[in-house]
Amino acid sequence: SQTIHQWPATLVQPVGSPLSLECTVEGTSNPNLYWYRQAAGRGLQLLFYSVGIGQISSEVPQNLSASRPQDRQFILSSKKLLLSDSGFYLCAWSHDRAADTQYFGPGTRLTVL
Amino acid sequence: AQSVSQHNHHVILSEAASLELGCNYSYGGTVNLFWYVQYPGQHLQLLLKYFSGDPLVKGIKGFEAEFIKSKFSFNLRKPSVQWSDTAEYFCAVNAKGSSASKIIFGSGTRLSIRP
Numbered sequence: 733s734q735t736i737h738q739w740p741a742t743l744v745q746p747v748g749s750p751l752s753l754e755c756t757v758e759g760t761s762n763p764n765l766y767w768y769r770q771a772a773g774r775g776l777q778l779l780f781y782s783v784g785i786g787q788i789s790s791e792v793p794q795n796l797s798a799s800r801p802q803d804r805q806f807i808l809s810s811k812k813l814l815l816s817d818s819g820f821y822l823c824a825w826s827h828d829r830a831a832d833t834q835y836f837g838p839g840t841r842l843t844v845l
Numbered sequence: 846a847q848s849v850s851q852h853n854h855h856v857i858l859s860e861a862a863s864l865e866l867g868c869n870y871s872y873g874g875t876v877n878l879f880w881y882v883q884y885p886g887q888h889l890q891l892l893l894k895y896f897s898g899d900p901l902v903k904g905i906k907g908f909e910a911e912f913i914k915s916k917f918s919f920n921l922r923k924p925s926v927q928w929s930d931t932a933e934y935f936c937a938v939n940a941k942g943s944s945a946s947k948i949i950f951g952s953g954t955r956l957s958i959r960p
Contacts, residue, residue: 764946775851775935775952783946791947822889834948836889
């Protein structure tokens with residue numbers, strides 16, 4: 733069966749520090765991968781998605797970036813965090829190119845102080 | 846660009862009451878539609894989805910949703926809610942075509958059920 737992992741589960745970082753959140757999927761190949769940010773009252777904001785290694789589509793221009801160095805690994809990064817980057821970050825995957833059911837990870841709670 | 850609107854931010858009902866949560870999307874082409882649910886302390890999970898065919902879709906735990914193309918709506922319903930339905934509900938849309946891999950979520954509706 734497929735599983736999705738995210739780490740760390742929680743993170744507290746100072747403003748201006750770098751960020752690296754990791755997401756990995758097991759039990760499937762060539763998944764679509766997604767990064768979302770969930771904020772209270774604002775739902776899930778799609779940040780990035782990827783349909784293959786090295787292929788990243790950005791939905792929201794900001795100081796975050798994403799990379800997909802391996803088929804089942806998706807990384808969310810920042811060189812310098814802002815206070816506004818605080819939030820709950822969710823990774824998700826779905827089968828192949830046609831968007832289908834998304835399976836979500838447990839999320840990372842990021843607090844920028 | 847596609848977007849999703851959920852007009853009810855917080856709904857409070859008593860057990861056994863009927864539920865309808867609104868969802869409207871904006872996109873002129875063909876869409877796939879989803880409802881996801883997030884129970885307290887749990888991962889987001891799929892409740893039901895519509896891809897094609899019968900516009901009345903049945904999901905888990907007695908939920909159903911009806912796709913009304915003319916109204917760009919995909920409202921979620923349940924005839925009799927239970928306390929365990931307390932959760933946050935998200936509507937989502939995927940536009941078939943060039944952005945086939947992109948799924949846009951609404952802002953969510955928090956449902957609280959009084960026992």
